[in-house]
Amino acid sequence: MASLQTFAAKTITDVQSFVQNNSQILPSAGASKPALTTTADNPAHLELGELSGILEYEPAEYTFTALAGTPITEVAAALAGNGQYLPFDPPLAQHGATLGGTVAAGLSGSGRYRYGGVRDFLIGVRFIDGQGQLVRGGGKVVKNAAGFDLPKLMVGSLGRLGILVELSFKVFPRPQSYATLTVPYPTVEAALGGLQKATTARLDIEALDLVVERPDGQHTVPTLWVRMGGLESVQEQRIAQLRQILGAGEMMEGFVENATWQAACEFSWAPDQWALVKVATTPRHIQGLEQILSTTKALRRYAVGGQLTWIAWPGEVADLHKHLTALNLSGLVIRGATNQARIGVQTGQVFAQRIKQALDPVGKFLAL
Amino acid sequence: MPSTNLISALTRLFPAQRLLQQSAQLAPYESDALTAFHARPAAVVLVETQQEVIETVKLCHQYNVPFVARGSGTSLSGGSLPIKEGIMIALNRLNRILRLDPAERIAVVEPGVVNLDVSRAAAPYDLYYAPDPSSQLICTIGGNVAFNSGGAHCLKYGMTANHVLGMKVVLPDGEVVQLGGESLEQVGPDLAGFFVGSEGLFGVALEITLRLLPKPAMYRTVLAAYRSLEAAGEAVSQVVAAGLLTGAMEIMDNLAIQAAEAAVGAGYPKDAAGLLIVELEGEPVQVEAEFAHLLQVIEITNPYEVRVAQDEADRMRIWKGRKSAFSAVGRLSPDYIVQDGVVPRSKLGQALAKINQLSATYGIRVANVFHAGDGNLHPLILYNGREAGALERAEALAGEIIHMCIDLGGSITGEHGVGMEKLQYMASMFNATDLQTMTNLRRAIDPLELANRGKKLPDGEAPALHLHGPHPLEKLGLISRE
Numbered sequence: 001m002a003s004l005q006t007f008a009a010k011t012i013t014d015v016q017s018f019v020q021n022n023s024q025i026l027p028s029a030g031a032s033k034p035a036l037t038t039t040a041d042n043p044a045h046l047e048l049g050e051l052s053g054i055l056e057y058e059p060a061e062y063t064f065t066a067l068a069g070t071p072i073t074e075v076a077a078a079l080a081g082n083g084q085y086l087p088f089d090p091p092l093a094q095h096g097a098t099l100g101g102t103v104a105a106g107l108s109g110s111g112r113y114r115y116g117g118v119r120d121f122l123i124g125v126r127f128i129d130g131q132g133q134l135v136r137g138g139g140k141v142v143k144n145a146a147g148f149d150l151p152k153l154m155v156g157s158l159g160r161l162g163i164l165v166e167l168s169f170k171v172f173p174r175p176q177s178y179a180t181l182t183v184p185y186p187t188v189e190a191a192l193g194g195l196q197k198a199t200t201a202r203l204d205i206e207a208l209d210l211v212v213e214r215p216d217g218q219h220t221v222p223t224l225w226v227r228m229g230g231l232e233s234v235q236e237q238r239i240a241q242l243r244q245i246l247g248a249g250e251m252m253e254g255f256v257e258n259a260t261w262q263a264a265c266e267f268s269w270a271p272d273q274w275a276l277v278k279v280a281t282t283p284r285h286i287q288g289l290e291q292i293l294s295t296t297k298a299l300r301r302y303a304v305g306g307q308l309t310w311i312a313w314p315g316e317v318a319d320l321h322k323h324l325t326a327l328n329l330s331g332l333v334i335r336g337a338t339n340q341a342r343i344g345v346q347t348g349q350v351f352a353q354r355i356k357q358a359l360d361p362v363g364k365f366l367a368l
Numbered sequence: 369m370p371s372t373n374l375i376s377a378l379t380r381l382f383p384a385q386r387l388l389q390q391s392a393q394l395a396p397y398e399s400d401a402l403t404a405f406h407a408r409p410a411a412v413v414l415v416e417t418q419q420e421v422i423e424t425v426k427l428c429h430q431y432n433v434p435f436v437a438r439g440s441g442t443s444l445s446g447g448s449l450p451i452k453e454g455i456m457i458a459l460n461r462l463n464r465i466l467r468l469d470p471a472e473r474i475a476v477v478e479p480g481v482v483n484l485d486v487s488r489a490a491a492p493y494d495l496y497y498a499p500d501p502s503s504q505l506i507c508t509i510g511g512n513v514a515f516n517s518g519g520a521h522c523l524k525y526g527m528t529a530n531h532v533l534g535m536k537v538v539l540p541d542g543e544v545v546q547l548g549g550e551s552l553e554q555v556g557p558d559l560a561g562f563f564v565g566s567e568g569l570f571g572v573a574l575e576i577t578l579r580l581l582p583k584p585a586m587y588r589t590v591l592a593a594y595r596s597l598e599a600a601g602e603a604v605s606q607v608v609a610a611g612l613l614t615g616a617m618e619i620m621d622n623l624a625i626q627a628a629e630a631a632v633g634a635g636y637p638k639d640a641a642g643l644l645i646v647e648l649e650g651e652p653v654q655v656e657a658e659f660a661h662l663l664q665v666i667e668i669t670n671p672y673e674v675r676v677a678q679d680e681a682d683r684m685r686i687w688k689g690r691k692s693a694f695s696a697v698g699r700l701s702p703d704y705i706v707q708d709g710v711v712p713r714s715k716l717g718q719a720l721a722k723i724n725q726l727s728a729t730y731g732i733r734v735a736n737v738f739h740a741g742d743g744n745l746h747p748l749i750l751y752n753g754r755e756a757g758a759l760e761r762a763e764a765l766a767g768e769i770i771h772m773c774i775d776l777g778g779s780i781t782g783e784h785g786v787g788m789e790k791l792q793y794m795a796s797m798f799n800a801t802d803l804q805t806m807t808n809l810r811r812a813i814d815p816l817e818l819a820n821r822g823k824k825l826p827d828g829e830a831p832a833l834h835l836h837g838p839h840p841l842e843k844l845g846l847i848s849r850e
Contacts, residue, residue, distance in 0.1 A: 060608055060714045062523075083611050106554065119558050120530045135805045136798065141710045142523060143742040144779040145516050145565055146786060146797055148806050149529060152561030161557060173611040196471050202494055202585035204650045234653040241651075280553040282472050307552040330555040348547045348559040351539065351570075351813070355557070358812035359805070368556070 006045040012126075012134060012165045018046050019163065020132035025364055027159040029069045030096035033105055033334040035275070036158060039366060040339040048100060051165060054078055056140070062171050063123065063140055068100025068164040075099060085174035087115040089207075091265050100164040105334065106156025107278065109265045110207040110303045114229070115172065119155045124168030127154060127161075130360030140168045153355065156332075158341065160365045161356060175229030178206065179239050180257050183224040183249035188212060188290050191222035192306075194246050195283060198226055199305045201245050203238075207261065210286070210302040211269075224249075227261065269299060270312035275336025277320060277343070279309040279329050292323050317343065374431035374455070378413060381423055388412040397438065397456050401503075402446035402789055404705075404759060409436070409450035416461045418478070418536075418574040425572065426542030428455055434821040437572045439480060439508030444706050445787025447515055447567050451821055457572065459510050465489050466575065473580045474533065474550055479510025479573050483517075486578060495580040498525040501783070502691040513573050516565030518783030520616040520690070523741040525581070527783065529564040536575040537563060540814035550577055567785050568820035570813050584615070584649035588659040589683045592671035593640035597621050597724075597736070600642030601716040603669035604740045607646060608713065610665045612658060615649040617741035619716075623700065624693050624735040624748070631696035634689025637673050644671070644740070645686060693737045694748065701733070701750035703759070707766050708784035709773035713743040722772050723747055730765045744782035745773070771796065786824045794826045 009015045019025055026043040028036075029051075037045075048069040057064040059082040066075060072086070072093035079085050089111025090102045097107075103125075108117035115121075124138035127150075137150020154164060185191035191210050198208055206229035212222050224246070228238050235253075243249050252260065263269070270276050281289070283306035293300055299312040311331075313320050317338040324331045324344030331343040349368075356368050378387055388394055389411050399406040410433075415421050421437075428435045434454040441448050450456045463480035470493035475486055483504040486497040500519035501507055507517070512528045513535070525531075534548030548560030563570050594600045600619050607614060620628065620643045625636045636643055648655050648662060666674060677683040697704050711719045720736065723745075727734040735748040747769055751762035770780050770793050780786070780793040794803060807825055811817065 058712065058714065060605060061712050062608070063712075106556075106558070108553070112552070115524070116526060116530055117552065119561055120526050129805065133801050133805070136802050139710075139779050139797075141712055141743055141778050141782075143518060143527065143710050143739070143744050143782040145518070145527070145781045145783050146779050146790070146794070147802070148809060149516070149562055149565050152529060152558040152564075155558040155561065156554060157557040173613055199473060200470060200494065200582060202582045202651070204654065230651075230654045231657045234657050237653045238651060241653075278553070278555065280549065280551040280555055282474075282551050284472060304552060330549075332555045342555055344555075346556060347549065348545055348556075350543055350545045351537075351547060351559055351563075352557060354812040355559075355562070355809060358808040 006047055008047040008050050010050050012051070015046065015048070015051070015128050015163055015165055016132045016134060018044070019128050019130070019364055023364070024366070025163070026366060027163045029098040029101050030071065032092040032095035032097040033101060035333040035336050035338055036105055036341050038339060041366065043366065046163065049098070055166070059084060062142060063168060064171065065124070065140055065166060065168040066099055067166055068098065070099050072097045072099065072102065079171055080174070083173055084171045086121065086169070087172045088112045088118045088121050089265060090118065091267070094266050099167050103155055103164060103167060104157060104159050105332070107334070108308070110209050110261065113208050113304045114204065114206045119152055121170045122151045122155060122167060123170050125151045125154050125164060126166040128163045128165060130162070130362060130364040134165070135162065138168065142170045158366070160368050161359045175206065177232035177235055178227060178229050178257055179235045180225055180227045180252040180260070181239055181242050181246070181249040182252060183226070183246050184221045185224070186221065188222045188286070191224055192283060192286060194224050195306055197245055198224065199283070203242065204230070208305045209264065210306065212300050212302065264301070267310070269301065270310070275313040275317050275320070275333055275338065277311045277313055277331045277333050279311060279324060279331045279344070281309045281329060282307060285327065285329060288327050371431050371433070374427055374433050375411060377427050378411060378424065381420065381427070382413055386414040386416070388414070397441070397450060397458070400441040400443045400446060400448040402444055402449070402787065405446050405449050405788055407450045407452045409456040410453045412456040412458055414458050414461055418462065421457060421462065421572055421574060422538045422542060422544060424455065424457055425538050425540065428818055429541045429816065432816055432818070434818045436820050437510065437514070437568055439511035440482070440506045442503040442507040443511065443515065443787055444708065444784040445781065445789040447785050447787035447820070447823055448511065449788055454821070459508065470495060472550060475578045475580055477509050477576055477578060479508060479513070479576065481509045483507050483509060483512060490580050494583050496583050497531065497578055498581050499528050499531055502694060509576055509578070510573055513564050513576055514566065514568045515785040516783070518739070518744065520618055520739060522739065522783070523617070524613055524615050529561050531579045532560055532564050532576060533579050534577040535560050535563060535573045537571050537573050539571040540816070540819040544574070548577070552579065565785070567787065567824040569810050569824055571819055586652040586655045587647060587649045587683055588655050589645065589647045589677040589686055590663065590666065591636070591675040591686060592644045592646070592666050592669070593637040593673040594642040594644065594671050597642035597720050598717045599669065600644045601720055601740065603644050603666060603671070604716060605714060606665050606669050607662065610661065612648070612662055612665070614646050614741060616645065616647040618645040618690055619643065619736070619738055619740040620690065620693060621736040623733060624697065624737045627696035627700050627735060628689040628693045630699050632688050632692050634685050636689055640673070645690060690737070697735050697748045697750065700735070701752065703751050703753040705749040705751070705762050705766050707745070707747045707749060707769055708781050709745050709770050709778060710782040711743045711745065711773050711776045711778040713740070715776045716740060716743060719745060719772060719776060723769060726765055726768055730761060732762060732765055734765070739782070742782070743778060788823060791826045
């Protein structure tokens with residue numbers, strides 16, 4: 001639905017005034033996840049793309065602080081200049097994803113397998129609450145136990161508990177080199193066997209995705225992608241060890257390897273006009289999902305050792321909502337025609353509503 | 369005073385041997401590891417089932433009586449100090465590992481399970497639970513969750529919150545709710561992450577789903593001894609600058625070394641002014657290559673002695689010394705305060721110089737043990753509680769150290785939490801709006817402020833800003849010191 005008003009905030013004070021002067025507000029920035037800014041309500045749109053820039057970056061501290069509208073690409077470039085990176089591997093950077101949008105959506109990429117997701121690397125936040133107040137939680141140091149963990153609360157909050165304006169993150173040194181082993185399997189069941197071998201092996205795997213189908217007709221057999229990061233001098237040895245554990249596989253290196261993972265992070269495998277949905281899973285959910293999805297045209301990628309499922313869905317989102325609910329799973333639509341981004345089951349509502357009442361007592365932001 | 373109605377209702381819920389009311393029975397629960405404070409609860413209930421916790425919380429809500437949940441009572445910030453005339457819910461017997469699923473790499477546990485017992489149960493599957501607070505032999509997962517406990521491996525693996533995937537909790541009014549799940553990922557606000565570290569103010573965790581990690585195939589551990597503490601601090605910066613992501617990086621000063629040597633004979637160089645322990649872990653080929661690099665970097669920092677752990681027994685000896693350091697300091701002094709603060713890692717040298725200077729000014733010995741990799745200081749402030757005013761002077765020194773941490777851009781606590789101990793510093797770290805927001809959150813979840821009342825959040829109306837003098841609750845006669 002067309003919005004009555006769009007306003008581009010340039011300062012934190014702009015955001016505060018906007019919240020105070022409007023009855024319902026929906027923040028957005030990079031527009032890389034359009035389903036998250038679509039609603040049946042008619043809120044005033046607050047554009048945060050100009051609230052951008054890295055404020056502090058201390059490579060020796062493994063930390064940086066930036067405004068919420070800062071593009072991921074800008075952060076990644078600054079970090080790369082010092083041999084560092086965002087270990088949670090934020091998706092959709094090339095589509096314009098920002099730090100704030102990534103946190104609010106609670107999105108991490110395949111690389112989160114090694115060290116953790118966005119929840120594990122966000123250490124401090126400043127946000128505007130439903131009364132237009134600037135609130136700070138967490139801090140700028142890598143270890144901190146003072147106050148309630150508001151940074152974690154903001155992860156996945158979809159701009160419905162507060163509007164993020166400034167974020168502090170922990171970062172890590174980037175592995176010197178990467179190599180990937182791709183292992184095809186005759187069936188998903190066989191691939192799940194391989195997945196389990198990889199997840200329980202005493203290996204430092206960087207990313208572990210089970211790719212079931214691709215629209216270009218290539219790799220239509222279930223394939224495990226296992227990425228290793230580390231010192232270049234020992235990569236071949238490590239891949240050989242991995243191949244021994246998994247029994248087969250082809251090694252991919254260099255530019256092609258990098259481009260392949262980057263394409264995965266941009267969802268180049270998912271048709272633009274289809275819905276794109278994140279589902280929180282564990283490996284044991286995969287068989288149940290496959291029973292349903294394999295009878296449809298849906299494309300799917302079981303990323304992060306089966307913990308993060310991506311579904312490209314050609315049909316009605318409402319149908320997928322029913323399937324996920326039946327399987328007791330929670331999903332988030334990030335692209336596609338829907339007014340309700342959160343689908344499937346929702347847990348913790350009693351707790352969440354009390355939090356909502358404290359942070360947004362008059363309902364300036366969308367309902368949780 | 370709790371209504372006699374509550375006590376009689378509890379009598380119907382618990383057999384006499386699990387409802388403690390006599391002085392002698394209550395005495396062990398009057399204090400935790402912050403021994404300077406103690407308070408006597410009206411009763412202690414020894415719960416054995418989740419339902420008993422839920423019923424107790426419901427009754428406390430019904431009769432408007434505050435309660436505190438307690439595991440092994442190892443809190444160094446007074447987090448499990450009882451509320452005078454309140455109810456203490458002792459969770460040690462609620463200690464079943466309900467499920468351990470190696471394929472899913474999770475363990476579902478009750479709050480009374482001891483931290484190390486999770487890793488022990490996971491060991492046959494080559495898995496382990498990463499957070500390793502020094503008290504891991506006795507501290508419980510419930511307490512770890514309440515205080516977002518850390519340990520020596522936080523830089524690389526994070527704190528407790530990074531390893532909790534989901535929880536079943538009872539809110540302070542008795543409502544039971546599921547937060548998070550079994551996946552590493554979730555949709556919607558990270559409610560489980562928000563609950564962790566809430567210091568008991570949001571209720572009691574009944575079931576906790578923990579993430580397990582594959583045990584590193586190899587550890588390589590090195591000790592480097594320096595003639596000055598600053599040189600050890602500088603070495604940390606060099607290791608970081610080299611791009612090495614270490615599993616652990618710890619520093620001990622001479623006083624801490626002496627104490628650890630006297631206690632467990634870890635084989636540390638006794639004359640070192642600063643001792644650095646660095647550990648790498650992971651796949652053998654990678655670790656060996658990185659370790660060679662690490663030794664080169666350490667060589668450049670001019671240690672006067674370098675020792676590489678030769679085998680697992682040797683490595684365990686090194687860690688035993690480090691992990692026993694807190695209690696070992698008890699050999700040097702009748703009383704001591706374990707302080708916990710954080711500074712940006714690059715300001716470690718500056719912080720240590722300041723602590724030395726403060727130690728000299730006050731004429732009080734301070735031993736330093738810290739997680740250098742993440743700038744987490746643990747100054748141990750030695751005093752004799754029998755000397756008049758000694759505790760107050762030690763606390764004043766501790767306060768100056770905490771203010772230094774804030775001034776350097778750090779935090780008032782890295783892993784021990786605010787509890788009772790740090791209440792007075794909250795207003796220096798957070799402004800009035802931040803604190804009011806936290807109070808609003810607390811009241812939205814617990815309008816009667818029954819759950820662990822008096823901890824973590826300074827009184828919303830008048831936060832204590834002073835450094836010295838009695839605790840606000842002492843003034844009210846609600847707690848007292850020994």
